[in-house]
Amino acid sequence: MQRIRVVGLGPGPLDQVTMAAWRALTQASILALRTDRHPCIEELRAHLPAEVALYTCDDLYEAHARFEEVYAAIVERLIALAQRHGEIVYAVPGHPCVGERTTALLQQRSVEVGVEVEIVAGLSFIEPVCAAVGVDPMDGAQVIDAMLVARQHHPMVDVNLPLVLAQVYARWLASDVKLTLLNAYPEEHPVTVVQAAGSAHQRLISLPLAELDHGEHFDHLTSVYVPPLPPHSSFTALQELVAHLRAPEGCPWDREQTLASLRSDLLDECAELLEAIDAEAFVDDNSPAICEELGDVLLSATMMTQIATEEGRFRMADVVRGVVTKLIRRHPHVFGDVAVSGVDHVLANWDAIKAQEKTEKGMQSDPLDGVAPALPALEKARKLQSKAAKAGLLDRTALAQANPSLVALLGDAPDERRVGQILWELTALANLHGVNAENALRSYVVMMRKRLQDSQMQANASDSGA
Template sequence: MTVAGGVVLLGLGPGEARLLTHEAWEWLRSIQELYVRTDQHPVVQELPAGVQVHSFDWLYRQGQSFDAVYTAIVEKVIELAHRPQGVTYAVPGHPLVAEATGPEILRRAQAEGLPIRVIEGLSFLEPTFTALGLDPFPRLVLLDALELGTWHVPSFPPDAPVLIAQIYDRMSASEVKLTLNAFYPDEHPVTLVHAAGTKQQQIEHLRLYEIDRSPHLGLMSALYVPPLGEATSMEAFLEIVAHLRAPDGCPWDRQQTHKSLRSHLLEEAYEVLAAIDADDPQALQEELGDLLLQVALHAQIASEEGEFNFTDVVRGIHHKIVRRHPHVFGTLKVEGVEGVLRNWERLKQAEREANGQEERSLLAGVPLALPALTQAQELQDRAARVGFDWPEIAPVWEKVREELQEVLTAPDERAREKELGDLLFAVVNLARWYKVDAESALRATNQRFRQRFAHIEQRAREMGRVLGEMTLAEMDALWEEAKHNEKGVEPEE
């Protein structure tokens, strides 16, 4: 029996002829010619006598990328489909499950009006679920190792179980492991299933760090990764926040608005900075969580009011990052950080023009709510991107001296206030030239002042003295003592 042109897509099942469907076996008995994606499949050796088999394995051996191989296979199958007798093309498992060529051949055949028939096969999934004793519902994630191995972080919620197909060699296993390590610890328990549903089936229970050491990896290997645990995904966190705002949630959270949360957002941002200044990773982890809560609350409030939702926030920043980094995600070549910043400004201006926005000042995007030192440094940075800057540091120092002299010679308080502002602005520019963040530097100095003054207070109590009754010289001696203690050096007698 033949077809008058067209394609028959046939699934060979997971690995043995006994697992072929009755429909597939009857069709294989009726044809004289069969094209297979690979002959590295046990069923190929058990096909009915008289079937001439053509394999595309020669394309793999040319060393091309998988995408190039799959594209070449699709083109050849569609070409053969235009013959009067058409073509039967068979793949391991199910022709539309974890199979790159099958869905594209189906799409192409439909687009070109070619007759198309799909003879289903048992996929690798069912025998893998049996081997694991696993019901995939309701949340199992299915992934391809070839895709996962190209990512820097997993793009699925780690509180869901995941099954990863095509862990076909140690290299692919290593690449998958490195991606998973972004979320999962080395010791996370996982299971490798090899040749599921066949007499060669093997199951390995091991730790994540061991998967690329397995001697059994091959074309029929899959990796099962159990959930990392509760409260480990962004989705679960957003559900918690939505619950807080729900009718049966927290009365305080339900009352909040964008404006009522302003002070909390600012406070949490400053606490993040404090943790960074203290070089305290544990505190930083906690404070980043508090800041993330503020972001999620604002997104939830906006969603309730029909403004936008968290997905819109993520989509917007995703596209913006990709759009503004053509030197990373595109083909643009830039020279160093300065080249990146100059191109950044050009891209932002192009975006404003595309959105029909009026041309505005280069400095207009610097928020007025920023702390004064941060705002000053950002203003100077932006002006410098278009060349409004000293060519070297000597004039910067000269400007500081000039502004200091003008403070000293100011005729009245009003003029002195202005000149002090100019002096501070000049000092911020000096910090910028030395690649120092002025805000962070002053915050660190403030913290040192707190610690040293606390030392003076503590020592005064130990001495039975009242701080306000001590002389400046006595307090200054304790100040110097605090400075020496910071360096781990005993003060001189």
């Protein structure tokens, strides 16, 4: 029988090796080490029988540029040793199934070549790191490879739970991790660099997140602990609160709400957000108000999704997955191999992809679609004109110059203030004659959309006849 026994060495000194691992190590005739750089190796060598054949894979790290290539080469070396000798012991740092990529690759490859793989457990780095910073993993601790976080633009973690970043082996990696974390945590948030956890050389360095990469205290035994943000700081906390409000023991008002009843609330919250943003024309920084209003908009969306969840329609995961998938699909110049020449090219691709999506769903593509009926009248008019112009149904330049008196009133280079003044005065004039300007423009937009659609149908009919 050809067999590879994968043995965990634990995170530190030899006394952290389990009895099962010790027996496997000391009884091995062929022992392969993933790396010689481990705190217990020197002491282990002294206890090994003289006849044991000892191999290391450190040379493969020098021979290959990428980690995946190194891991693949290690697996092939192990397979070859097992095929030659029948049974070997492969020793890895920590636990064989925690942060050890070669174990998973070896298990996959062993099925293909008919080699048995046995796992001999060991203490992982997680326990001593959590003990060093005083965190119980059962309280919801998140443990993630630092390389995964370094590749992200926003950390895919719950900021209300403890976070341990493993294998922060270099300063450049700490720098990349810091930049990602700063998208979710404040610069002054305290973090702890944990070196050689559980060993006699254990060292803790506490510093602000912004200074994480200041220094050279990083190696293969380094982790970083990021404590949670204050309570109620995560999106999952908002979801839990909203679900609680909707529960039988929750709030009577919240429990009575429906998707239809929350329509006006959502519109009101969006309007208040826009007002807070507009207020920055008069104050230097209206961030607190904008932050609060954004929270209200997010609450409305979360409440509506919770209602849909209770009704069995969809869940938040469906909402998020849908929009993320759509954004990736509509940005082939970012997530694919499409080249663009500028913003206009991006928008043209966007429209083409949307049209293709409708075709795939069996829907007829209408260039005037996407103008929501509930939009304020001015925004409806702007979007309809923009879409009609893109479709060749409207010449906005000709339309803008159709009323010479209005052109003269605006002047050669009207700014927002001038346009706003004229709209204000038109609203006052409409009020004087008992006309609601918002309703008047909304009705006119509806009429113009019908005219534009009729023009499009006639053009399509002419093209078909030709």
